[in-house]
Amino acid sequence: MKSTKKRSVLLSLFLVVLFVFTAAPVFAKEDSIPSIQIDAALREDGSAVITEVWNVSGVRSGTEYFKAIKNLSEGMSVHSFTVKDETGKTYQTLSDWDTNRSREEKAGTCGILKKSDGYELCWGIGNYGDHQYTIEYVLDGLVKNYGDYAGFYHLFVSDLSSSPKSVAVTVRMPNTSFNEGNSRIWGYGFEGEVYVNNNGTLFAVTEGSLNKSHKFNLLCRFDNDMFPQALKADITFEELQNKANNEEKSESTALFIVLGILGVLLIGGAVAFAFFYSRYKLADGSTVRLESREKIEPSWLIPFGGNIPAACAAMAMLRRDISCDKLLGAYFIRWQRAGYIQIEKRINEDKRKKKEPEEIIVFHPENTPTLKVEQSLYAILSSFADADGILWSSQIEKKADKIFDKLTLWSEEVKKDGEKELIRLGVAARDDREVVRFTSTGFDQAVRLIGLEKYLIGMKKQQEEGLAPQELWGDFLVFAALFDIGEQVLNSMKVLNPSYYEEFSGMYGYHPAHMVLFMSMTNHISSSVSPNSNGTGGAASTMAGGGFSGGGGGGSR
Numbered sequence: 001m002k003s004t005k006k007r008s009v010l011l012s013l014f015l016v017v018l019f020v021f022t023a024a025p026v027f028a029k030e031d032s033i034p035s036i037q038i039d040a041a042l043r044e045d046g047s048a049v050i051t052e053v054w055n056v057s058g059v060r061s062g063t064e065y066f067k068a069i070k071n072l073s074e075g076m077s078v079h080s081f082t083v084k085d086e087t088g089k090t091y092q093t094l095s096d097w098d099t100n101r102s103r104e105e106k107a108g109t110c111g112i113l114k115k116s117d118g119y120e121l122c123w124g125i126g127n128y129g130d131h132q133y134t135i136e137y138v139l140d141g142l143v144k145n146y147g148d149y150a151g152f153y154h155l156f157v158s159d160l161s162s163s164p165k166s167v168a169v170t171v172r173m174p175n176t177s178f179n180e181g182n183s184r185i186w187g188y189g190f191e192g193e194v195y196v197n198n199n200g201t202l203f204a205v206t207e208g209s210l211n212k213s214h215k216f217n218l219l220c221r222f223d224n225d226m227f228p229q230a231l232k233a234d235i236t237f238e239e240l241q242n243k244a245n246n247e248e249k250s251e252s253t254a255l256f257i258v259l260g261i262l263g264v265l266l267i268g269g270a271v272a273f274a275f276f277y278s279r280y281k282l283a284d285g286s287t288v289r290l291e292s293r294e295k296i297e298p299s300w301l302i303p304f305g306g307n308i309p310a311a312c313a314a315m316a317m318l319r320r321d322i323s324c325d326k327l328l329g330a331y332f333i334r335w336q337r338a339g340y341i342q343i344e345k346r347i348n349e350d351k352r353k354k355k356e357p358e359e360i361i362v363f364h365p366e367n368t369p370t371l372k373v374e375q376s377l378y379a380i381l382s383s384f385a386d387a388d389g390i391l392w393s394s395q396i397e398k399k400a401d402k403i404f405d406k407l408t409l410w411s412e413e414v415k416k417d418g419e420k421e422l423i424r425l426g427v428a429a430r431d432d433r434e435v436v437r438f439t440s441t442g443f444d445q446a447v448r449l450i451g452l453e454k455y456l457i458g459m460k461k462q463q464e465e466g467l468a469p470q471e472l473w474g475d476f477l478v479f480a481a482l483f484d485i486g487e488q489v490l491n492s493m494k495v496l497n498p499s500y501y502e503e504f505s506g507m508y509g510y511h512p513a514h515m516v517l518f519m520s521m522t523n524h525i526s527s528s529v530s531p532n533s534n535g536t537g538g539a540a541s542t543m544a545g546g547g548f549s550g551g552g553g554g555g556s557r
Helices: 002-022 237-277 308-317 324-338 372-382 393-398 400-425 440-457 459-463 470-482 486-496 498-506 512-527
Strands: 032-042 048-059 064-070 077-084 092-094 109-115 118-124 129-140 150-157 167-172 183-188 192-196 202-206 216-222 279-281 287-289 341-347 357-363 390-392 428-430 436-438 548-556
Touching (some): 032 150, 032 486, 048 064, 064 129, 077 109, 077 118, 118 129, 129 512, 150 167, 183 192, 279 436, 308 324, 308 400, 308 428, 308 436, 308 440, 324 341, 324 400, 324 470, 341 512, 357 372, 357 393, 390 393, 393 400, 393 512, 400 428, 436 440, 440 470, 440 486, 459 486, 470 498, 486 498, 486 512
Parallel strands (some): 092 109
Antiparallel strands (some): 032 048, 048 129, 064 548, 077 129, 150 216, 167 202, 192 202, 341 357, 428 436
């Protein structure tokens, strides 16, 4: 994927150039989509039952989610669309989808919106907060008979309202095992891995976030006799593969031309901005430069003894602030294991309307934190609990303004506590103006936080180079919450050591199958404390060329 790497670098440069040119930063704060997991179950007639699990967090506006599927060739269609949410509720499928309905009217419903250029699979957002939507649909005509081979080239995910932090696609066929003798898989438009799995499936996964410039394209090839009823295409598979390769080259060439012109005009300013932004003044008055993320080595060492305030203070000094909700999530995970709280789902019997399970925090007053900054947080949250010591997520949302004000002050306490810890450890010191800055050796220690994040994102790959002690898994999960990659790390742990994963889950009081749900509930509760509203808009992308299908765009709107 060398061309993809070049395109990513150029696009990054383009954004920096625009930043300098406009002299004002432009950032869009949107809903977060931690992960999308897709399972494509192929049939002998070339159709596929596609199941997608969307984990979304911090939904605070909009009325619906949608997924666009475009550029379908003759014989391709979409039908049998269903949706379930994290509660297991199956949404009502409507024959006609009206995008103008209110959020309340769309709640619990889904439908297919037929467009002139394809389809939009739509479903209601429901209540604001964190959700896990499982959508399923049948895509007829995905696999075609190209004469020499059967196969497909499909765009599974592209420009969404928020960039997914992780995307994984499994291609399988019931009662059939794919292997290197009968199948091949290639990935285009993203950085990651694609391979024929030992379990008889084809698998692809991103390495880090799927940015706006990326497209998750998969080209798959199969022996013809595996799909005897597939529709015949008017080109060979070799021609299909050439189109995929040419598309990659043409996009790269166009970007080189456009960005080359802009680069000639503004490259000096862009380089200057990048250079000074990466420079940090140390406590002794000297300066040091932070290496690019690509050059920072992944590391499984836990910085600062796992001290959360110290990590947050260090990240802030590296200009990578940890948001309050991620800070909460990290403490919830640590508290769950320590037995200070229990996060679960229950039905609130006091609700007059339709009763559905909601996330709760059960406080255990007989076992409380001992550190001052944690005691402050425990006191804030438990003060909003009911007489039974239960804090309902609905109550959090109802009193979000009051809770958020208290937590804002508390987060300042965390920062000060973290700075004190960094000074105690010799990582930081006060300069002649009393500003807390890194020491020369402390800066190197702080950079290991970025190395830890890189390690956790590519945990499966890094483990092949050297196994980290399993005793660190608890700290890994805490820091994964700080970095907003908790579910991704849990999935890596499960694959790396299923037997220990079962024991590890028990430390938190959960069955292994429920650990991801625990992380989802944690994210939902922690994000509920913010009263801010931020809108997001869906966008669909198109692809050109015969044999190509997909679209992949969508998100919230």
